[in-house]
Amino acid sequence: MFFRTKFLTATALVCALSTPAFAEGPDASTVVATVNGTDITLGHMIATKQTLPPQYAQLPDEVLFQGILDQLIQQVVLSDAAGDxxxxxxxxxxxxxxxxxxxxxxxxxxxxxxxxxxxxxxxxxxxxxxxEPEAEFNASHILVETEEEAAEIVTRLEAGEDFAELAREKSTGPSGPNGGELGWFGKGMMVPSFEEAVLTLEAGQISAPVETQFGWHVVKLNETRVKDAPALExxxxxxxxxxxxxxIGQALSTLTEAATITHTEDEAITPDLLSTVxxxxx
Known part of the structure; x- marks a missing residue:
């Protein structure tokens, strides 16, 4: 069905008419139309506008007015047809x-x-x-499957080979194609053994092989910095x-504690009733 509380019909939107003239001082209680004895007030229309999705709510009032009124008239007609x-x-x-x-x-x-x-x-x-100001670290790593592979990489790095090139060649991690770069991270963002290795390094240093659940790493600390507190805005x-x-939590807790709540104790009431009844x- 296309009649929904929060959505206007396309016909209602394109058939916008001018706002009718009122006597002096219309307010939320002002009756705009009456359908089968049911009053539709300006308040009903404003409340409907407030529930519209953004693409409709931002339309000018002269476009929305007749569309909202037509929708409310349709709702009353259909509601009356439903009966009691x-x-x-x-x-x-x-x-x-x-x-x-x-x-x-x-x-x-x-x-x-x-x-x-x-x-x-x-x-x-x-x-x-x-x-306390938080330290942040910029590091790179090369991830391989065995300690022997990691040790070999350390040897090659100590002999002067380029870390980024070796990462692209050897690393099995997703950062390998990017030279092993991990970007900036703070404490608690990496697995413990990896973080411990980073904390022992000076900028430019390379670690001994480090084991994590992902494999064996060779870590290079690129630089560190202190992260200042952000501005309030x-x-x-x-x-x-x-x-x-x-x-919200406090309101719910206060009201729930003050409420009288009784759960029905009946073994026949089981979760599967949600699907079977x-x-x-x-």
């Missing part, structure tokens, strides 16, 4: 959707109250202010998302 004797599946879906909308409203309020400039600044201070969105998640779909 609805299939169980429809009734349950309506109940679920009503709960979901109310739940979203509570979560939105919790987020608005929690995600403030002050909260984001506090999160920044907690995460970055006073923290560079991580504002990330920090805000973290504050938001904490707020059917709803009427008439």
């Amino acid at each position: 004797d609805l299939p169980l599946s429809v009734t349950l879906t309506l109940e679920n959707q009503a709960r979901a909308v109310r739940a979203d409203h509570v979560i939105d309020n919790a987020i608005k109250a929690a995600v403030t400039d002050e909260a984001v600044e506090m999160a920044y201070a907690a995460q970055y202010e006073g923290a 560079d991580v504002r969105d990330e920090l805000a998302a973290g504050v938001e998640q904490v707020a 059917t709803l009427d779909m008439e």
Whole structure:
């Protein structure tokens, strides 16, 4: 079906008309149309606009107005045709959707109250202010299957052969074609034995063979640097998302703990019922 709450029909969009004139001071309760005794208000239209996907919501109001109104009229007509004797599946879906909308409203309020400039600044201070600067490493490696192969590579490197050329020739790792370069990484990003080898090297030095679950490595530390704390604006969105998640978790925890929840203890209620019990779909 092409009648959906969040999508406008193509016909409704292209048949846009001018906004009708109101008496003075129209607001959300202003009735725009009445269908079979059901009022469609300006508030209904605004709420519908707020649920549109971006490609529709960004259209000018003079384009959207008649399209949204036509959609709501169609919905009332179709809803009336359904009558009151609805299939169980429809009734349950309506109940679920009503709960979901109310739940979203509570979560939105919790987020608005929690995600403030002050909260984001506090999160920044907690995460970055006073923290020790982090060292980062730029390294290359050559990965082979055996310790003997790795030892031979070390010998060839000590004799003056070029690391990148040997990596392209010998390495079985995905970085081989790129001369073994791994780029920049911080502590905890590599497997422990590999990281330990990197930490023992000075820039330009080559390690003895190092074993990991991937095979045997010969590692070259290219350079190191200290990673400064990012500017607040560079991580504002990330920090805000973290504050938001904490707020949602706290709201859910508080409300759940205060709720009276009783689980039905019946051995007949088993997970497979989700697939074996059917709803009427008439």
